[in-house]
Amino acid sequence: MTTRQKLRIGLFGYGVVGQGLHDVLNSSCGFKADIVRICVKDPLKKRRIPMEHFTFNRNDILNDDSINLVVELINDPDAAYEIVTGAMKRGKHVVSANKTMIANHFRELVEMQTKYNVSFLYEASAGASIPIIRNLEEYYDNELLHSLRGILNGSTNYILTKMHNENIPFSQALNEAIELGYAEKDPSLDIDGFDAKFKLCIITCHAYGLFLEPEEVFHYGIRNISKFDIRYAKEKGFKIKLVPYVGKTNDNTITSYVLPRFISSDKYLYNVDYEYNGIITEAAFADKQFFSGKGAGGHATGSAVLSDISALSYGYRYEYKKYLQGTVTNYTRDFRIEIYLRYKNENDRELFNFEEISEQYHSNTCNYVIGVVNLSRLYELRHKLPDMDVFIINTGRKDIN
Amino acid sequence: MTTRQKLRIGLFGYGVVGQGLHDVLNSSCGFKADIVRICVKDPLKKRRIPMEHFTFNRNDILNDDSINLVVELINDPDAAYEIVTGAMKRGKHVVSANKTMIANHFRELVEMQTKYNVSFLYEASAGASIPIIRNLEEYYDNELLHSLRGILNGSTNYILTKMHNENIPFSQALNEAIELGYAEKDPSLDIDGFDAKFKLCIITCHAYGLFLEPEEVFHYGIRNISKFDIRYAKEKGFKIKLVPYVGKTNDNTITSYVLPRFISSDKYLYNVDYEYNGIITEAAFADKQFFSGKGAGGHATGSAVLSDISALSYGYRYEYKKYLQGTVTNYTRDFRIEIYLRYKNENDRELFNFEEISEQYHSNTCNYVIGVVNLSRLYELRHKLPDMDVFIINTGRKDIN
Numbered sequence: 001m002t003t004r005q006k007l008r009i010g011l012f013g014y015g016v017v018g019q020g021l022h023d024v025l026n027s028s029c030g031f032k033a034d035i036v037r038i039c040v041k042d043p044l045k046k047r048r049i050p051m052e053h054f055t056f057n058r059n060d061i062l063n064d065d066s067i068n069l070v071v072e073l074i075n076d077p078d079a080a081y082e083i084v085t086g087a088m089k090r091g092k093h094v095v096s097a098n099k100t101m102i103a104n105h106f107r108e109l110v111e112m113q114t115k116y117n118v119s120f121l122y123e124a125s126a127g128a129s130i131p132i133i134r135n136l137e138e139y140y141d142n143e144l145l146h147s148l149r150g151i152l153n154g155s156t157n158y159i160l161t162k163m164h165n166e167n168i169p170f171s172q173a174l175n176e177a178i179e180l181g182y183a184e185k186d187p188s189l190d191i192d193g194f195d196a197k198f199k200l201c202i203i204t205c206h207a208y209g210l211f212l213e214p215e216e217v218f219h220y221g222i223r224n225i226s227k228f229d230i231r232y233a234k235e236k237g238f239k240i241k242l243v244p245y246v247g248k249t250n251d252n253t254i255t256s257y258v259l260p261r262f263i264s265s266d267k268y269l270y271n272v273d274y275e276y277n278g279i280i281t282e283a284a285f286a287d288k289q290f291f292s293g294k295g296a297g298g299h300a301t302g303s304a305v306l307s308d309i310s311a312l313s314y315g316y317r318y319e320y321k322k323y324l325q326g327t328v329t330n331y332t333r334d335f336r337i338e339i340y341l342r343y344k345n346e347n348d349r350e351l352f353n354f355e356e357i358s359e360q361y362h363s364n365t366c367n368y369v370i371g372v373v374n375l376s377r378l379y380e381l382r383h384k385l386p387d388m389d390v391f392i393i394n395t396g397r398k399d400i401n
Numbered sequence: 402m403t404t405r406q407k408l409r410i411g412l413f414g415y416g417v418v419g420q421g422l423h424d425v426l427n428s429s430c431g432f433k434a435d436i437v438r439i440c441v442k443d444p445l446k447k448r449r450i451p452m453e454h455f456t457f458n459r460n461d462i463l464n465d466d467s468i469n470l471v472v473e474l475i476n477d478p479d480a481a482y483e484i485v486t487g488a489m490k491r492g493k494h495v496v497s498a499n500k501t502m503i504a505n506h507f508r509e510l511v512e513m514q515t516k517y518n519v520s521f522l523y524e525a526s527a528g529a530s531i532p533i534i535r536n537l538e539e540y541y542d543n544e545l546l547h548s549l550r551g552i553l554n555g556s557t558n559y560i561l562t563k564m565h566n567e568n569i570p571f572s573q574a575l576n577e578a579i580e581l582g583y584a585e586k587d588p589s590l591d592i593d594g595f596d597a598k599f600k601l602c603i604i605t606c607h608a609y610g611l612f613l614e615p616e617e618v619f620h621y622g623i624r625n626i627s628k629f630d631i632r633y634a635k636e637k638g639f640k641i642k643l644v645p646y647v648g649k650t651n652d653n654t655i656t657s658y659v660l661p662r663f664i665s666s667d668k669y670l671y672n673v674d675y676e677y678n679g680i681i682t683e684a685a686f687a688d689k690q691f692f693s694g695k696g697a698g699g700h701a702t703g704s705a706v707l708s709d710i711s712a713l714s715y716g717y718r719y720e721y722k723k724y725l726q727g728t729v730t731n732y733t734r735d736f737r738i739e740i741y742l743r744y745k746n747e748n749d750r751e752l753f754n755f756e757e758i759s760e761q762y763h764s765n766t767c768n769y770v771i772g773v774v775n776l777s778r779l780y781e782l783r784h785k786l787p788d789m790d791v792f793i794i795n796t797g798r799k800d801i802n
Contacts, residue, residue, distance in 0.1 A: 024686045027545060129687040131540040138539070138717075139532040139708050144428060268672065268693065285425045285704035286530040289694035292669065293687060303686035307540050314720070316539075 004313050005068075007033040010061030010092075012083055013074035014040050014047065014054075016181060017097060017124070020298025021073065021305045022049075033309055036067050041074075062086050069093045069312060071305065075184075077101035084109065088116045095308045097124035097301060100189070103198035107211040110320065119317040124304035126202045127152065129293040131307065132279050136206040137318055143283040147247030148207055150279035151272050152199045154296030155183040155190035156222050156242045161273040163230050164239055170225055182275055182296050192386065193221035193242065193258045200244035200256055207246060208254050209322030210331060218333065218379045219244075219258035224391045228366055229342055233393075238262040240393060241269055247282075253330040257375055261394040262340070268292070335375040340393040342368045348388050353377050370395060405714050406469075408434040411462030411493075413484055414475035415441050415448065415455075417582060418498060418525070418706065421699025422474065423450075425707045434710055437468050442475075463487050470494045470713060472706065476585075478502035489513045489521065496709045498525035498702060501590070504599035508612040511721065520718040525705035527603045528553065530694040532708065533680050537607040538719055544684040548648030549608055551680035552673050553600045555697030556584040556591040557623050557643045562674040564631050565640050571626055583676055583697050593787065594622035594643065594659045601645040601657060608647060609655050610723030611732060619734065619780045620645075620659035625792045629767055630743055634794075639663040641794060642670055648683075654731040658776055662795040663741070669693070736776040741794040743769045749789050754778050771796060 011018060018038070025033065035053075043056050061067055062083070070087035072080050077100040084101065087094050089112075096102060102109060102125050113120040123133050151157050155177050162173040174191065177183040189195045197219040201212045222242055233240045241263050246256035263269045268290045272278035277295030282288050294300035322328070336355065343349045344366055357371035378385075378392070385392070412419060419439070426434065439455050440462050441448075448455065462468055463484070471488035473481050478501040485502065488495050490513075497503060503510060503526050514521040524534050552558050556578050563574040575592065578584040590596045598620040602613045623643055634641045642664050647657035664670045669691045673679035678696030683689050695701035723729070737756065744750045745767055758772035779786075779793070786793070 020686070027685065129690065131536060134539060135532060135536070138535060138712060143704055143708075266672070268669075271667070271669065271672070283704070284428065285421070285700040285707075287695045287698075287701055289530065289692070291690070291692055293690035297688075299686040300688055303544055303684070306686075307544075311539060319715070 005315065007069045007309065007313050008067050009033055009035045009069050009071055009309070010064065010067040011035050011038045012058070012061070012070065012072045014038050015073070015075070016298040017301045017305065018073045019048070020300075020302030021071070022302075024299060024302040024306045028306065033313065036064065037061055058083060058086070062090055067092065069095065069309065071309065072096040072098060073305070074098070077104065081105055084120075085112060088112045088118050088120065091116060091118060093119045093312055094121075095305055095312065096120070096122045097305060099125040099195065099198040099202060103201040103214050106201065106205060110211075113317070119312055119315075121308035121312060121316070121318065122202070123308050124301050126199045127279060127291075127293070128154065128277055128295045129300040129304050130277055130279055130291045131304070132203060132291060133206050133318070135291070136203065137321065140207070140281065140283065143286055145207055145248070146282040146284065147245065148203065148279065148281050149243050149245040149247075151241050151269060151277050152244055152279070152295065153190055153196045153242060154275035154277060154294070155187065156196070157272070157277070157295065158182045158275050159191070160222065160240055160242065163225070163227075164234065167227070167230070169227060170222070191221045191223050193219035196242055196244045196258045200246060200258060204246050204254070204256060205320070205323065206318070207322065208328040209320070209325060210254065210328055211323075212256070212331060216331065217256050217258070218375060218382060220260070220378070220385060220392055221258075222260055223386060224389075225260070226342070226391060229391050229393065232340075232368070233262060236262070238264055239270055241272070243269070243394065248328070249332055249335060252328055253332050254328055255332050255335040255375065257378075259339075259392065259394040261396045263396065333376040333379050336372050337375055338370065338372050338395045338397050340368055340370050340395055341390060342366055343390040345389070348390050351381060351384070406716065408470045408710060408714050409468050410434055410436045410470045410472055410710070411465065411468040412436050412439045413459070413462070413471065413473045415439050416474070416476070417699040418702045419474045420449070421701075421703030422472070422706045423703075425700060425703040429707065434470075434714065437465070438462055459484055459487070463491055468493065470496065470710065472710065473497040473499060474706070475499070478505065482506055485510065485521075486513060489517045489519050492517060492519060494520045494713055495522075496706055496713065497521070497523045498706060500526040500596065500599040500603060504602040504615050507602065507606060511612075514718070520713055520716075522709035522713060522717070522719065523603070524709050525702050527600045528678055528680060528692075528694070529555065529696045530701040530705050531678055531680055531692045532705070533604060533692060534607050534719070536692070537604065538722065541608070541682065541684065544687055546608055546649070547683040547685065548646065549604065549680065549682050550644050550646040550648075552642050552670060552678050553645055553680070553696065554591055554597045554643060555676035555678060555695070556588065557597070558673065558678070558696065559583045559676050560592070561623065561641055561643065564626070564628075565635065568628070568631070570628060571623070592622045592624050594620035597643055597645045597659045601647060601659060605647050605655070605657060606721070606724065607719070608723065609729040610721070610726060611655065611729055612724075613657070613732060617732065618657050618659070619776060619783060621661070621779070621786060621793055622659075623661055624787060625790075626661070627743070627792060630792050630794065633741075633769070634663060637663070639665055640671055642673070644670070644795065649729070650733055650736060653729055654733050655729055656733050656736040656776065658779075660740075660793060660795040662797045664797065734777040734780050737773050738776055739771065739773050739796045739798050741769055741771050741796055742791060743767055744791040746790070749791055752782060752785070
């Protein structure tokens with residue numbers, strides 16, 4: 001059996017996830033890793049444990065040679081980048097849940113772990129409590145993976161569930177999510193789809209071996225959703241979910257995007273409500289598989305972080321097998337996709353260059369059209385879209401490519 | 402990065418799963434492990450590849466020193482035991498999908514891999530395409546796991562789905578399952594719940610660290626299900642599924658059983674139909690998680706076997722962490738459970754020693770009662786039950802213990 005390394009932890013951040021990890025660690029019978037010190041930003045904030053555990057100077061952890069693992073659970077991606085790279089340069093292992101930071105420096109961070117011979121694990125950054133990276137690394141190693149899609153953002157799923165179930169407007173559902181701590185006070189990262197996209201980029205590397213720049217990937221959130229869209233979905237028996245997608249277009253090419261999507265009641269994702277996440281993989285031989293678990297909350301995320309810490313104590317590292325195999329080499333946005341577009345002005349609609357149209361609806365208050373557009377056109381419009389009086393939903397009908 | 406071991410495979414069995422593995426292996430870009438030789442029983446059976454690949458003498462594989470991995474995919478558990486132990490004694494790694502054999506010799510096989518310093522992997526034996534063992538080993542290592550339940554037998558789930566959807570009797574649904582290759586010609590292993598129980602015993606070791614003798618665990622299948630039971634379930638908005646369960650009764654004690662169970666439409670398992678399997682874990686911090694995937698078929702099972710082969714090439718071994726931690730030490734059947742009992746004779750019903758009764762129904766053709774019994778009483782009746790004109794379903798209402 002493998003020998004277990006004794007871990008002495010320097011923790012950065014003591015917010016919802018940091019405290020959740022602390023709880024989980026204290027209740028774990030598996031092992032007792034010591035949290036040697038906790039670095040936080042605000043010296044005035046009241047803490048639930050004695051102040052002697054805290055420091056406000058990151059070097060108290062980074063320069064402490066007795067600490068061999070840094071667990072990074074702060075919000076600020078720039079500070080997180082400095083902490084994580086600083087730790088690796090000093091030969092410390094790192095566990096992080098910071099999707100923004102990881103997605104934006106992904107290749108560099110992966111190369112650093114080889115260079116400095118440390119392990120860098122980040123399961124909680126992608127699926128919160130769903131062990132998707134580990135499963136892609138270990139289990140789908142040799143699977144011909146057609147596609148992966150799912151619900152990766154608990155905040156927007158909470159908002160969409162509330163709107164669907166209680167018929168309340170977006171702004172009210174958003175405020176409730178903020179009050180419950182499911183969404184940040186500046187919710188753009190969640191509701192504009194950035195968070196889902198960063199997670200998708202991390203997953204894409206472990207699914208297909210490509211390090212994508214987030215800027216390359218089209219994302220669209222739920223900021224402009226209206227009660228009309230929800231009512232339309234309900235009448236048709238659908239729920240609307242924010243669904244990131246990545247999939248093959250041929251043997252060596254993939255595409256990916258983040259879009260709201262209609263989900264019918266016979267689909268697994270239909271029952272993934274509130275702060276839950278769910279991921280569907282489709283593969284040549286294993287066929288369709290589904291994973292679901294909590295996508296937000298300190299304890300759920302904390303338990304994912306603890307699983308990384310535990311794996312680390314056994315010497316675990318991601319192997320980046322798909323990257324080393326190099327089967328997938330290309331990324332494309334030339335991909336046809338059927339959407340529902342709710343709009344007000346014909347000028348707006350014309351911008352989308354619909355290739356086919358199957359349904360049209362016009363009324364005094366708004367119009368919608370269902371038809372096929374090219375993902376590359378959506379990408380060209382990406383900076384305009386948030387300010388347009390439109391809403392886009394992937395119909396999710398069978399692959400039309 | 403870990404160095405990869407070159408694997409030379411001796412394959413036992415070339416039925417549905419063996420051929421499925423062969424297909425998956427041929428399509429895999431991940432690596433090319435060589436199947437050196439295939440041992441089969443019947444020299445007269447027509448094969449889809451040239452006969453030079455086959456042997457009928459197991460020693461041609463076991464005594465071939467160039468073969469370092471034996472993949473065992475035959476039906477006969479006694480022959481499988483001889484092959485697997487023979488291979489380990491000769492220093493060969495082993496991958497097996499034989500739940501009957503593994504569950505009945507579990508502790509001995511696990512001890513042998515340490516003694517002979519080989520790796521023994523068997524993911525496909527428990528959840529077919531669902532990587533449940535790997536997740537329990539790697540991911541739930543430090544989780545306080547309350548319980549695990551699910552659908553682990555594709556044949557019975559196929560039969561129950563057909564009965565529910567098409568209103569056909571058990572015997573007809575069974576025959577269809579046999580014709581499609583989802584059930585064996587002697588279907589007792591599936592329909593009496595043995596298969597689900599063997600899988601549950603394997604999972605229990607990786608979930609809680611106990612090696613249970615299958616004989617200790619109560620199981621009950623679907624052989625005696627009637628159209629009355631299906632109609633009753635439908636009227637109440639339920640489906641009936643065969644659901645193995647294992648869970649904690651206190652910090653160091655678990656219980657387990659296999660019973661049909663009512664599933665309401667808001668539950669994940671409700672949509673796990675036909676040959677699909679699904680597993681739900683409930684844990685202190687990660688909360689509820691759900692995994693689903695195909696539970697039968699050559700390609701789905703073959704891809705699980707290939708994942709084991711791939712893991713083996715990276716030197717992977719199960720760590721049996723829960724067993725080594727030794728937190729759970731006791732097994733109990735003293736557990737109160739609410740059941741629906743359909744019966745004909747009052748004498749039969751009295752055998753169950755109901756502690757509480759909440760509903761009773763009587764008619765000319767049959768009767769049912771809903772109430773609380775003790776699992777230990779069901780266990781005492783286990784040899785009588787198959788011949789009694791009764792059917793038992795776990796109501797699945799909230800834990801009453």
